[in-house]
Amino acid sequence: MKTVRNSAVNPASTGRVYERIKVMAMTYQFRPGERINEIALAEQLEVSRTPLREALNRLVSEGFVTTVPGRGFFGRMLDAKEIHNLYELRVSLEEAIIRLACERATEEELAALEEFAQSRPTQENGKSLEALRHDEEFHLRIAGMTHNPEFVRLLESINSRIHFVRWIDMRRRERLDMMAHVRFAQLLRRRDVAACLTDSSIVIRRRYSEIVDVIRSGIAEIYMAPDERI
Numbered sequence: 623m624k625t626v627r628n629s630a631v632n633p634a635s636t637g638r639v640y641e642r643i644k645v646m647a648m649t650y651q652f653r654p655g656e657r658i659n660e661i662a663l664a665e666q667l668e669v670s671r672t673p674l675r676e677a678l679n680r681l682v683s684e685g686f687v688t689t690v691p692g693r694g695f696f697g698r699m700l701d702a703k704e705i706h707n708l709y710e711l712r713v714s715l716e717e718a719i720i721r722l723a724c725e726r727a728t729e730e731e732l733a734a735l736e737e738f739a740q741s742r743p744t745q746e747n748g749k750s751l752e753a754l755r756h757d758e759e760f761h762l763r764i765a766g767m768t769h770n771p772e773f774v775r776l777l778e779s780i781n782s783r784i785h786f787v788r789w790i791d792m793r794r795r796e797r798l799d800m801m802a803h804v805r806f807a808q809l810l811r812r813r814d815v816a817a818c819l820t821d822s823s824i825v826i827r828r829r830y831s832e833i834v835d836v837i838r839s840g841i842a843e844i845y846m847a848p849d850e851r852i
Contacts, residue, residue, distance in 0.1 A: 639669050640677035647686035648785045650844045652697030658687065660694065685783055700841060702834045705787055709828045712780050716822050719765050719773050724813040727767035732811040735763055739803035750793045754785070757792075760803050764810070787833065790840040 643663075652658055664674050678695045681687045688696045739760060743752045758781050765773045781788075802825070809817045 635669070636673040636676055639667060639673045640680055642667060643674075643677050644681060644686060644782070647681055647698065648782055650697065650700070650786050650840070652687065653844055654697050654699045654841075656697045657693070658695040658697065684779065700787075700837045700844075702830065702837055705784055705837070706828070706830045706833050708780055708784050709826065709833070712777070712784070713823060713826050715773070715777060715780065716761070716826060717819055719768055719777070720810070720818045720822060721815055722770065722773070723764050723767040723810060724815045724818065726769050727810070731763075731767050732807070735760075735767075736804065736807040736811060738763065739807040742800055742803050744800065751789055754789050754792050757788075757803075758785075787836055787840060790843060791828075791836045794836065794839060 646652060658678070660671060660674060660678075664671050667674070678687060678689075682689050682695070686698060688698050690696065742756055742760075743749055761781075762774055762777060765777045768774075806818065806821055809821060
């Protein structure tokens with residue numbers, strides 16, 4: 623049996639525990655509705671129960687896991703309505719970000735964004751996760767151009783909560799439009815707010831029925847063998 627280390631008094635260690643468990647929750651390594659075995663998880667991460675519980679309670683408040691009084695912590699459900707609401711929120715947030723980025727971004731930031739867009743990876747040969755991470759980083763860079771860190775923080779939170787569904791969605795697509803980010807970066811560089819808003823809305827909006835369909839595929843992925851998962 624692995625030795626469980628006491629990291630309760632170490633904030634840096636506690637933060638690392640939180641980040642590791644957050645990734646597990648994001649990728650549904652805790653199956654929906656399944657009780658999280660705290661003892662086994664503490665042994666797996668080689669930490670004590672105190673920082674583990676602190677991390678789990680924080681993740682409950684952020685919507686990544688759930689808790690039932692007296693019963694413990696559970697993997698969050700794949701709720702189509704909740705995910706649809708998050709997509710809807712992301713559309714509104716991105717609209718605000720675009721307006722401010724067009725107004726506040728420096729020419730150096732806009733040029734760097736276009737250069738980053740040109741490095742977009744393909745999703746071929748199992749690289750859909752890499753493509754998704756690049757897409758998330760692209761939008762976070764635009765949020766950074768507002769020069770308001772609260773936009774970045776909120777977008778990061780939304781991205782994390784829909785990360786798994788977006789990965790499944792991207793895996794289902796036959797091909798990725800490699801020039802989409804470049805075109806958007808060019809529109810942003812021209813500070814064309816109307817064109818940017820139209821382009822962004824088309825890409826981000828997802829109908830409820832589409833999300834339900836993606837979730838069906840996601841459920842199948844969750845119950846595959848661990849080494850076949852994200």
